[in-house]
Amino acid sequence: MHVLIVGASGFVGRHLAGRLATDGTRVTVAGRDTGKLARLLPGLAAIGCDLARDTMADWLPRLTGVDVVVNCAGLIRDAGGRYALVHDAGARILFDACLAAGVTRVVQVSALGADDQATTRYHLSKRAADDHLAALDPTGERMDWVVLRPSLIVGRGGQSTALFTCLAAAPLPIRLGPGNWLLQPIHVDDLVKAIVRLLHCAGPIAARIDAAGPEAMTTDEITLGFRRWLGLAPARFLIVPRGLVAASAWIGQRLGLGAATPESLAMLEAGNTGDPVPFEAACGFRAAPLDAALARTPATPMDLAEARIAPLxxxxxxxxxxxxxxxxxxxxxxxxxxxxxxxxxxxxxxxxxxxxxxxxxxxxxxxxxxxxxxxxxxxxxxxxxxxxxxxxxxxxxxxxxxxxxxxxxxxxxxxxxxxxxxxxxxxxxxxx
Incomplete structure (x- = not known):
């Protein structure tokens, strides 16, 4: 099997490429910066691509001999309308090229919330691409497809983990919003395990699957979970006024400060939970709860230092x-x-x-x-x-x-x- 990973320099893409390479799968990684890909994923074939610009003519030669395409490309900020360019239009062209080139299966890493109730530009752009992929071959007879919609993805090196470890590492843990926003975190290792299983499962398959952890948690519970992982004692929360949180997100959007933006704040406030049963049935395993997942890679003093330095x-x-x-x-x-x-x-x-x-x-x-x-x-x-x-x-x-x-x-x-x-x-x- 020859797997092409688009957006391989990102958090999920790097983990997936490493796992597939370890398993002996032939992997080609694609991204805008081939030099960065070569440094991050040495030994793997790397090709340049840009979903915001590439056409069918660009994609078709890259897909020669490729069996499966996994699209992990995703943006944090909608700078210059890039959500529509990358998440939607660029992904549509990629999927069209996959069908024309004879790719047998496409796995689209979307986002939990990219459904009929989507309201944010992020979710709407993801849903548009998901719908296009599903419409190309609704039954998966010519080209199998899976839309995997993960909830909050955690794991060392991820933006969500960086956010919550910063909140958790403060002398008084910082409360995100009112503290009761509901999320259902899934560890990146479990998400990658699910993708690998979906790559190898018998076809045809044509499905949208919510990839959520086993339990819904409040943002307070998640923050305390990361505080335990860092080895810090429990403490009372520092309550930050809602207006200050919103102002920080607004400034972060304009100055490029971390993952906090008005849109990401709105997505957190709306909640991000799903039914884990279909995921477990499709992938054949149950994702680990937060504490157990984090315990797989115990925190080091450097993790604590990074959590304290990052806000500075x-x-x-x-x-x-x-x-x-x-x-x-x-x-x-x-x-x-x-x-x-x-x-x-x-x-x-x-x-x-x-x-x-x-x-x-x-x-x-x-x-x-x-x-x-x-x-x-x-x-x-x-x-x-x-x-x-x-x-x-x-x-x-x-x-x-x-x-x-x-x-x-x-x-x-x-x-x-x-x-x-x-x-x-x-x-x-x-x-x-």
């Missing part, structure tokens, strides 16, 4: 951004022009070059600050900020050595800013 990642980045924004704005708005020109003259910059230097340095500072604020190429930009700060510090130290003895420490404080920039660069994992 955005705080540190924004703090560094504000420093650079101030460096770009203050000299042009609050500092008297004569004072700026006098300082530049003491460094040897005079005449027509002085205004150019002033505006140029301010523009660079402002650009660095804006890039950091909006999360654009954070590692590269933070490295540039370190270089700029080193250059500024060297010039000031050479031209104004007395600043080292200044009681306000204008040069000494650069050491702290250097540490901040190094921390921001080291903690950035999502962007270049």
């Amino acid at each position: 990642r955005s705080v540190l980045r924004i703090a560094l951004a504000l420093i650079w924004l101030a460096g770009g704005i203050v000299p042009l708005t609050l500092t008297p022009r004569a004072a700026s020109m006098a300082l530049l003259a003491r460094t040897g910059i005079t005449g027509g070059f002085a205004p150019i230097a002033l505006f140029g340095a301010s523009a660079i500072d402002f650009a660095i600050g804006m890039a950091l604020l909006f999360g654009f190429r954070v590692r590269s930009v933070s490295a540039a900020s370190i270089g700029m700060m080193a250059a500024y510090s060297a010039i000031l130290a050479a031209c104004f050595p007395a600043l080292w003895a200044d009681p306000f420490g204008p040069l000494v404080k650069n050491i702290a800013v250097l540490g901040l920039a190094l921390a921001v660069r080291a903690l950035e994992t999502d962007r270049g």
Whole structure:
């Protein structure tokens, strides 16, 4: 069997690819960044694809010799209408190509809630693709298909786990909403096990299956479950006002801070539960409850450290951004022009070059600050900020050595800013 996994660099895709490769299955992984795929999944054949752009003509040669396609592609944020492009239109083209190329089975990893009651853009885009796949061959006679709709997927390295471990690791665990939103978490290992079984089950098969854990849990219960996993003692919840939660999600959406967005908050508030019996009947096993599933991979001190550091990642980045924004704005708005020109003259910059230097340095500072604020190429930009700060510090130290003895420490404080920039660069994992 030759399996093509689309969206293989994602959480579910990586786990599935690793499991199939271990089982000896021939696997090809597909994603937008083949270099990243090669690093994450060494030894597996990797091909480039982009569901937002690819056409039937792009897909057909990639599907030559492929028996089964698993679509694990999914987005957290609907930036620029990409839900419709990736979840819906791109998936439709992929499924059409699968049928034309003679693929025998397609497994679509959708989402619990992508049904007739769907209201969010995320669920509606997923449901549209699910409906299209089902309509291509309603009985699965020419091409088998399974739409697997998982609930909250947990497991080390997942966005949901990152969210709940951050809530759980606080000195007082943070209550998400009112604490009684109902979810039915399933561990990624159980989801992957289900997909593997569905790949090998006898056909024809044409079904939509809700992949939910064995029990519905409140968000408070899930948070406490992760707190137990981290080895922390029980504690009273810290209640966060609903308005502050909504504001945080709104800011997170616009600045790219984690998985919290107004849409994800709405999905949590609506609840996400399902009947586990059809899943158990189709896949032949019962998913593990949360505590048992987490116990398969005991938490380490690094898990606890990551849970405590993760919320600071955005705080540190924004703090560094504000420093650079101030460096770009203050000299042009609050500092008297004569004072700026006098300082530049003491460094040897005079005449027509002085205004150019002033505006140029301010523009660079402002650009660095804006890039950091909006999360654009954070590692590269933070490295540039370190270089700029080193250059500024060297010039000031050479031209104004007395600043080292200044009681306000204008040069000494650069050491702290250097540490901040190094921390921001080291903690950035999502962007270049």
